[in-house]
Amino acid sequence: MTVQLLSANHAAALAATLAGRANRTGRGFCSGVYPITPSTECAEYLCLQEIEKGRVVRVESEHSAMGVCIGASASGARAFTVTASNGLAYMAENCIVAASLRLPIVLVVANRTIGPPWNLWTDHGDALLLRDAGIIQLFCADNQEVFDSVLAAFRLAEDAAVMMPVMVCMDGFILSHASAPTEIPSQEQVDRFLPPAVVPHRLGQGSHTLGQIEVPHQTEVHRLQHHAAMLGVPERYAAVQEAFAAVFGRRMPDALDTYRTEDADALVVSMGTIGATAERAVDILRARGQRVGAVRVRMFRPLPAEALRRVFAGRWRIAVIDRDVSLGFGGVLWGEVRALADTGAVVQNYLAGLGGGDVRPEHIIGMLDDLLPRREAGVPELVEAG
Amino acid sequence: MNEPLLGGMAQTALDRPGPLLRRGNTNCGGCGMSNLLQMLGHAAADRSLQLMVPASCAAVCGGIFPFSTFDAPTLMTTFAAGSSFASGAATVARLNGEDTRVVCLAGDGGTYDIGIGSLSAAAERNEDVLYLCYDNEIYGNTGGQRSSATPSGAVASNLPRGKAEPKKDVLAIMAAHHVPYAASLSLAHADDTIRKLRYALDLSGFRFLVVLSPCPTGWKSEPALGMELVRLAVRSGLYPVLEIFDGKRTVINIEPDFSDEALDMYLSLQRRFQRSGVNAAALRPELDRLWQDLRARSGRIVPARRGV
Numbered sequence: 001m002t003v004q005l006l007s008a009n010h011a012a013a014l015a016a017t018l019a020g021r022a023n024r025t026g027r028g029f030c031s032g033v034y035p036i037t038p039s040t041e042c043a044e045y046l047c048l049q050e051i052e053k054g055r056v057v058r059v060e061s062e063h064s065a066m067g068v069c070i071g072a073s074a075s076g077a078r079a080f081t082v083t084a085s086n087g088l089a090y091m092a093e094n095c096i097v098a099a100s101l102r103l104p105i106v107l108v109v110a111n112r113t114i115g116p117p118w119n120l121w122t123d124h125g126d127a128l129l130l131r132d133a134g135i136i137q138l139f140c141a142d143n144q145e146v147f148d149s150v151l152a153a154f155r156l157a158e159d160a161a162v163m164m165p166v167m168v169c170m171d172g173f174i175l176s177h178a179s180a181p182t183e184i185p186s187q188e189q190v191d192r193f194l195p196p197a198v199v200p201h202r203l204g205q206g207s208h209t210l211g212q213i214e215v216p217h218q219t220e221v222h223r224l225q226h227h228a229a230m231l232g233v234p235e236r237y238a239a240v241q242e243a244f245a246a247v248f249g250r251r252m253p254d255a256l257d258t259y260r261t262e263d264a265d266a267l268v269v270s271m272g273t274i275g276a277t278a279e280r281a282v283d284i285l286r287a288r289g290q291r292v293g294a295v296r297v298r299m300f301r302p303l304p305a306e307a308l309r310r311v312f313a314g315r316w317r318i319a320v321i322d323r324d325v326s327l328g329f330g331g332v333l334w335g336e337v338r339a340l341a342d343t344g345a346v347v348q349n350y351l352a353g354l355g356g357g358d359v360r361p362e363h364i365i366g367m368l369d370d371l372l373p374r375r376e377a378g379v380p381e382l383v384e385a386g
Numbered sequence: 387m388n389e390p391l392l393g394g395m396a397q398t399a400l401d402r403p404g405p406l407l408r409r410g411n412t413n414c415g416g417c418g419m420s421n422l423l424q425m426l427g428h429a430a431a432d433r434s435l436q437l438m439v440p441a442s443c444a445a446v447c448g449g450i451f452p453f454s455t456f457d458a459p460t461l462m463t464t465f466a467a468g469s470s471f472a473s474g475a476a477t478v479a480r481l482n483g484e485d486t487r488v489v490c491l492a493g494d495g496g497t498y499d500i501g502i503g504s505l506s507a508a509a510e511r512n513e514d515v516l517y518l519c520y521d522n523e524i525y526g527n528t529g530g531q532r533s534s535a536t537p538s539g540a541v542a543s544n545l546p547r548g549k550a551e552p553k554k555d556v557l558a559i560m561a562a563h564h565v566p567y568a569a570s571l572s573l574a575h576a577d578d579t580i581r582k583l584r585y586a587l588d589l590s591g592f593r594f595l596v597v598l599s600p601c602p603t604g605w606k607s608e609p610a611l612g613m614e615l616v617r618l619a620v621r622s623g624l625y626p627v628l629e630i631f632d633g634k635r636t637v638i639n640i641e642p643d644f645s646d647e648a649l650d651m652y653l654s655l656q657r658r659f660q661r662s663g664v665n666a667a668a669l670r671p672e673l674d675r676l677w678q679d680l681r682a683r684s685g686r687i688v689p690a691r692r693g694v
Contacts, residue, residue, distance in 0.1 A: 071474025
């Protein structure tokens with residue numbers, strides 16, 4: 001174990017490199033990559049690594065980047081790619097195919113506003129486009145978490161009971177371009193954590209077709225199998241956490257990351273780096289004697305609904321911060337979690353940091369000041385964080 | 387080897403135990419892609435194949451889960467990304483020291499139109515992929531809409547008056563990528579086609595093959611006349627049968643006789659050309675220019691029609 005000063009882009013690429021090398025005794029590693037800000041440096045870093053029994057293919061589009069990953073994964077290799085924003089939108093068709101073919105591909109997304117307006121800064125709207133595609137989605141709050149999540153994503157994706165792509169999300173620039181000391185395990189440790197990938201339905205020698213026509217009742221069965229596998233992910237994730245701790249000697253955050261919630265009267269729920277900022281806001285408010293806590297939804301798909309229900313039980317004031325907006329509805333996270341609160345609880349949505357606005361502790365304190373006197377929730381509120 | 391008995395299609399000891407395209411498939415009678423797959427299966431013999439099939443009639447032909455029409459591992463790809471899926475599969479085969487030939491089997495829509503970006507990129511990267519385009523000159527699977535492979539004068543289901551623009555020269559485009567091998571195949575000349583398929587199967591790097599593939603349903607022609615139509619297209623010079631090595635050396639494999647009679651016969655046997663009234667006299671000047679250019683590129687100045 002060494003500590004290196006790395007941006008999250010480089011940390012993600014280093015994790016993919018170690019995972020790729022770990023499959024040298026399996027069917028190897030293959031990655032299709034295409035540049036887009038703010039994920040470019042991840043792909044660049046990967047292209048500079050020597051990976052035994054591995055190849056990085058510099059393709060002509062994000063659509064093809066995922067296409068290469070699908071071809072490789074369907075041939076039994078470990079596969080990885082990275083993108084952001086409109087690149088993810090362009091890749092979307094093949095992301096859905098990767099999911100429906102149940103291929104354990106790991107995709108890192110440096111979250112960025114989808115344009116127009118052309119905007120390079122972070123927004124979760126890109127990843128949330130693929131909410132319903134059958135892809136596991138993890139949102140990270142710091143660089144170490146990005147590194148750990150990429151390694152864990154391979155183990156989770158390749159779990160025989162899971163067998164589907166995992167998307168690891170990091171806020172563009174805030175994480176992708178910020179350097180932080182990151183604990184890097186040895187190759188030997190990664191080899192122990194990631195045994196050779198096995199894709200049981202990979203193309204072999206016999207006649208076998210992947211992705212063919214199905215009639216309605218077959219489609220129904222396959223969709224429900226995928227859905228059931230998704231619902232089983234929180235349990236498999238807990239097993240991955242244990243294996244992670246056993247090999248690397250540190251704990252990876254839970255699917256639902258809670259902070260000072262035990263005796264809290266009010267909660268603030270968010271995803272990504274806003275979750276880390278919310279912890280600072282909670283500390284400030286606690287110092288003033290207000291009993292508030294923070295909840296970070298790290299795993300957005302599948303949504304850890306039971307864990308959310310448990311943490312929401314008995315809380316009457318819940319602020320949900322969305323760095324996204326489903327136009328004509330409100331925050332996507334709010335839409336997902338509001339039904340999990342107790343009947344009569346005030347679950348108020350705040351849209352903050354859209355298009356990359358800098359959400360600081362004072363913004364979150366402002367939201368709680370607005371929330372606490374409320375008797376009922378209103379329409380989603382826009383919080384301008386310029 | 388018993389060739390060229392039966393036009394190169396004679397059985398040999400190395401042949402596959404069963405056909406690559408199995409019985410019970412859903413292809414229309416007289417489909418050129420069916421003929422092509424029989425020839426590919428024969429040419430491949432005991433070589434190991436993997437098929438990558440973008441959306442097309444071939445993807446439908448592949449069969450309904452859990453049955454497989456093709457006697458080879460097959461991955462159905464997205465419409466635009468056949469070459470990318472194939473690049474990934476071929477990469478992993480090479481990384482593992484396997485000699486599997488990854489064959490991308492695509493229609494003209496997946497090749498000339500929506501797939502040309504990923505095709506061009508895979509060719510430029512010289513991926514170890516054999517790309518096989520069966521060109522029926524329309525979007526046959528969706529009911530016969532125009533593609534950029536549709537020839538001028540042909541009607542399509544979304545083009546009732548016939549196409550004004552000429553067909554895209556995809557072979558020239560692919561040859562301009564300097565791929566190791568690019569060729570056009572005639573289903574009516576089985577020995578030449580089998581030879582090219584074998585050559586392409588055993589070559590490494592990107593190989594591009596395009597095949598004029600009769601579609602009785604879309605061409606509005608008699609299913610039994612498919613081979614005859616291809617023969618007429620080759621004979622008249624409408625469909626040049628050639629191969630291009632490394633984008634440099636061009637070899638014309640079958641010499642046409644440039645018969646206007648053959649060309650008029652080709653056009654009149656398909657109802658798709660009826661409406662526009664296109665005929666040999668209208669097409670000949672452009673064909674003459676095309677062949678002049680081909681002669682110059684092949685370095686064999688033997689014009690069949692002197693004075694052109």
